[in-house]
């Protein structure tokens with residue numbers, strides 16, 4: 001993985017020192033909170049409902065064990081012993097004291113991490129497929145490109161004051177595990193005549209006006225990527241609306257001007273700046289690529305794995321849901337669920353972080369990933385080690401066999417932490433997971449993505465949930481609106497609203513009716529919830545969803 005060079009190290013240290021001085025001035029009163037706000041936001045420090053919140057970037061979701069250990073140490077020393085992994089491959093600390101934040105940033109810098117551009121109207125943390133470098137279906141590891149984009153965008157002098165925040169996601173596989181179509185720029189690797197390049201998508205985004213991105217270039221050679229992205233961001237910087245915060249994202253720029261006009265402007269700007277990229281970027285990329293060389297995979301028999309599967313049904317069930325196909329023979333990708341039934345989605349305790357770091361060190365070529373679905377991945381585990389990994393996970397309460405199932409819910413922090421929330425998200429996620437655990441139907445129901453946001457900003461990706469839940473405030477009472485048929489993959493779709501929302505008391509039974517209704521509607525056991533929805537449309541789902549209301553009204 002990428003190792004900081006002297007330039008990177010000095011840059012991050014200098015930023016921390018600068019911020020330390022600013023924090024001191026805030027504490028001694030020489031800066032007001034209003035004066036301090038833009039300075040803290042440049043360093044990922046928010047003011048939440050109850051406390052400050054520090055958002056730390058985990059670029060393209062990649063960590064090594066030393067970095068994970070450090071995140072655990074920070075959680076213990078300056079927070080309440082846990083951290084929250086988010087849909088943007090960041091970790092958030094919810095309870096730091098202001099005076100401690102510079103020390104936290106120094107501790108992050110010790111392991112090559114920081115919180116720069118995790119806030120503000122800048123290019124945010126570049127996210128990527130959490131199986132990058134490991135997935136069997138991958139064309140190429142997309143992380144070197146993501147790292148190149150990070151180096152280009154960090155402190156880019158023209159792009160510190162964009163009209164609004166700007167998010168880039170990248171996948172190196174045909175199957176999109178990075179939700180590229182819901183990002184300002186989405187990059188999906190494809191091949192043409194045997195050469196890898198990118199399908200470039202612009203103008204996707206969730207929030208108050210959700211939109212699926214549009215293809216602006218169906219094939220962009222790899223060598224053109226940086227100037228092309230620079231062209232897109234320059235056009236947006238010039239055209240994006242600064243008069244209205246709610247119309248400032250590039251999705252609105254594309255919508256209001258039309259894709260064709262944006263495409264023309266981007267191509268023109270690209271032609272103008274392309275010659276200035278004299279190849280230095282490609283030299284930098286080659287250097288980065290060398291650092292992402294695959295680890296030395298071992299060759300060993302996998303009989304132990306087969307024997308453990310045959311002998312232990314719990315291990316078999318876990319390996320059926322939590323493992324994915326690896327590109328190297330004898331290896332598997334392990335998705336560790338940090339969504340034990342009833343737990344807060346995305347929260348990991350410092351002890352759990354240390355267990356994961358230790359497993360990566362012992363069995364995982366020292367690599368970890370954070371997924372946008374708020375889980376942790378051990379990308380390279382040999383099958384002969386899986387039984388040992390499983391028993392260590394079990395001992396740490398991390399062996400829940402629910403990846404991709406109904407309790408593997410994405411939920412934003414909602415009213416438990418967020419100052420913008422209109423409803424709670426975490427308890428709803430907890431109750432759904434607990435209910436379906438009681439019903440013992442989770443595995444029977446199969447792949448089903450539930451995503452929950454506590455307000456229209458859509459941090460919980462509810463628009464692209466097969467079942468989306470949006471918490472709203474109706475005259476001081478929490479109300480939950482359901483959308484159906486959303487999809488965050490290469491077939492991305494925004495979910496459709498089912499009808500009137502449900503109260504906090506009604507929402508769990510409503511979800512239960514919906515899911516039990518699906519079990520009756522599906523053609524056979526293999527037809528997923530989304531496939532059934534796509535075949536039948538909204539009407540039969542709506543009928544089961546509102547059945548009880550009708551019964552009450554009768």
Ligand code: HEM
Nearest residue numbers: 046086087088205206207208249411412413418457458459
């Ligand atoms: C301090 C807490 C947070 C605040 C104040 C906040 C604020 C916002 C706002 C205002 C938007 C709408 C932006 C727009 O459409 O222009 C947004 C979108 C988003 N946020 Fe958050 N958020 C917070 C926490 C989170 C967390 C915890 C996650 C992940 C679980 C997250 C991930 C996202 C994502 C994925 C979007 C999607 C919309 C998009 O960019 O298209 N945010 N957030």
Ligand code: SF4
Nearest residue numbers: 412418421454455459
């Ligand atoms: S969706 Fe709303 S409530 Fe949830 S984290 Fe984002 S801004 Fe806060």
